[in-house]
Amino acid sequence: MALQAGIVGLPNVGKSTLFNAVSNSAKAQASNYRFCTIEPNVGLVNVPDKRLNVLAELVLPEKIVPTQIEIVDIAGLVKGASKGEGLGNKFLANIREVDAIIHVIRCFEDENVLREEGPINPISDKEIIETELQLKDLEGVERKLARAEKMAKTGDAQSKLEFEVLKKCKAHLEKGKNILSLGLSKEERAAVADNFFLTDKPVLYVANVDEASMHSGNKYSDLLVAAAREEGAQVIVMTNAIEAQIAEFEDPEDKQMFMDEYKMEEPALDRLIHSAYELLNLSTYFTAGVQEVRAWTIHKGWKAPQAAGVIHSDFEKGFIKAEVISYNDFVQYKSEAAARENGKLRIEGKEYIVQDGDVMHFRFNV
Numbered sequence: 168m169a170l171q172a173g174i175v176g177l178p179n180v181g182k183s184t185l186f187n188a189v190s191n192s193a194k195a196q197a198s199n200y201r202f203c204t205i206e207p208n209v210g211l212v213n214v215p216d217k218r219l220n221v222l223a224e225l226v227l228p229e230k231i232v233p234t235q236i237e238i239v240d241i242a243g244l245v246k247g248a249s250k251g252e253g254l255g256n257k258f259l260a261n262i263r264e265v266d267a268i269i270h271v272i273r274c275f276e277d278e279n280v281l282r283e284e285g286p287i288n289p290i291s292d293k294e295i296i297e298t299e300l301q302l303k304d305l306e307g308v309e310r311k312l313a314r315a316e317k318m319a320k321t322g323d324a325q326s327k328l329e330f331e332v333l334k335k336c337k338a339h340l341e342k343g344k345n346i347l348s349l350g351l352s353k354e355e356r357a358a359v360a361d362n363f364f365l366t367d368k369p370v371l372y373v374a375n376v377d378e379a380s381m382h383s384g385n386k387y388s389d390l391l392v393a394a395a396r397e398e399g400a401q402v403i404v405m406t407n408a409i410e411a412q413i414a415e416f417e418d419p420e421d422k423q424m425f426m427d428e429y430k431m432e433e434p435a436l437d438r439l440i441h442s443a444y445e446l447l448n449l450s451t452y453f454t455a456g457v458q459e460v461r462a463w464t465i466h467k468g469w470k471a472p473q474a475a476g477v478i479h480s481d482f483e484k485g486f487i488k489a490e491v492i493s494y495n496d497f498v499q500y501k502s503e504a505a506a507r508e509n510g511k512l513r514i515e516g517k518e519y520i521v522q523d524g525d526v527m528h529f530r531f532n533v
């Protein structure tokens with residue numbers, strides 16, 4: 168399925184530092200100079216899920232396998248990126264490929280970390296990036312409009328719709344707004360799908376604060392939280408540099424000691440990954456056998472056969488039925504057998520919509 172969240176922001180704000188903290192694959196170079204990153208770094212991220220550990224304690228499997236999402240560390244964008252400034256076109260193309268955006272915003276003062284955009288200002292930083300994405304979308308809309316107008320005159324309903332929606336998008340973008348907030352219907356969205364809008368992607372913000380503000384936030388992150396609230400977006404307040412250090416520890420005890428020192432109950436990263444997972448509209452079901460207890464990723468709203476297909480395409484093709492125990496029931500009765508005895512194992516068919524946390528067992532023939 169390879170769903171990706173892309174890390175986006177101005178140069179030198181802590182994007183690669185964040186990537187290194189989340190990614191358990193190759194490390195990205197994070198340094199104190201602008202455009203340190205050019206080629207995007209792609210990493211797989213384990214999605215932390217406490218439920219997986221609870222199930223494992225009950226089932227005692229040989230293996231515990233979390234589910235994963237992909238995170239892409241993209242180069243810094245600058246003002247003028249939509250006109251090609253600072254390799255802008257290349258970087259914007261990288262953003263086009265992701266399904267959701269994690270927008271990192273600098274909320275720390277540190278004169279040693281280079282910055283060319285003047286005093287720290289999360290609101291204008293956010294606007295610089297947004298404006299470039301909007302301008303790029305606008306450019307695409309304008310390129311299409313003349314032809315769409317001609318096509319609309321032929322009277323074909325689909326062409327008319329495309330023209331109308333493009334006009335709507337143009338007006339909205341010109342007001343400095345993202346396509347996402349236009350609230351297009353499914354049909355309208357389909358009519359302009361070939362634009363692959365940059366501002367139609369869900370966004371979540373990371374306020375990268377100084378160490379001392381890790382728990383409380385600071386005046387900069389407060390501004391960002393207020394601005395994000397207006398657009399219904401989430402902000403994760405965290406210190407990327409500390410998160411990257413936590414990720415470095417191989418020994419869990421050392422890691423815990425380090426976190427205790429900073430009075431952290433869990434890495435802020437876990438919250439970030441959860442939010443990214445939500446942003447991508449994903450949901451988890453489990454399989455719980457003695458060989459492995461495993462989390463699987465599906466889209467919210469998927470039916471049982473499609474969900475089974477994530478494990479193996481044969482499961483989907485030959486789907487017969489699913490045996491389902493809700494997570495809470497499994498935990499209450501402590502085993503599949505006990506849940507079954509207490510009438511908590513349901514037999515579900517092809518139309519069943521898989522719920523987050525379902526413990527599933529598929530019956531199929533090949």
Ligand SMILES: Nc1ncnc2c1ncn2[C@@H]1O[C@H](COP(=O)(O)OP(=O)(O)OP(=O)(O)O)[C@@H](O)[C@H]1O
Pocket residue numbers: 176177178179180181182183184185196197198199200201202203204205242243244275277280375376377378405406407408409
């Ligand atoms: N919360 C923080 N406090 C202090 N310094 C930080 C913090 N987060 C990151 N840094 C430092 O900021 C510098 C830039 O970090 P990083 O390379 O991750 O930025 P970037 O956004 O990926 O930059 P580029 O756009 O050039 O690729 C590094 O020196 C990093 O250690």
Ligand SMILES: [Mg+2]
Pocket residue numbers: 182183184196197203204240241242243
């Ligand atoms: Mg970088």
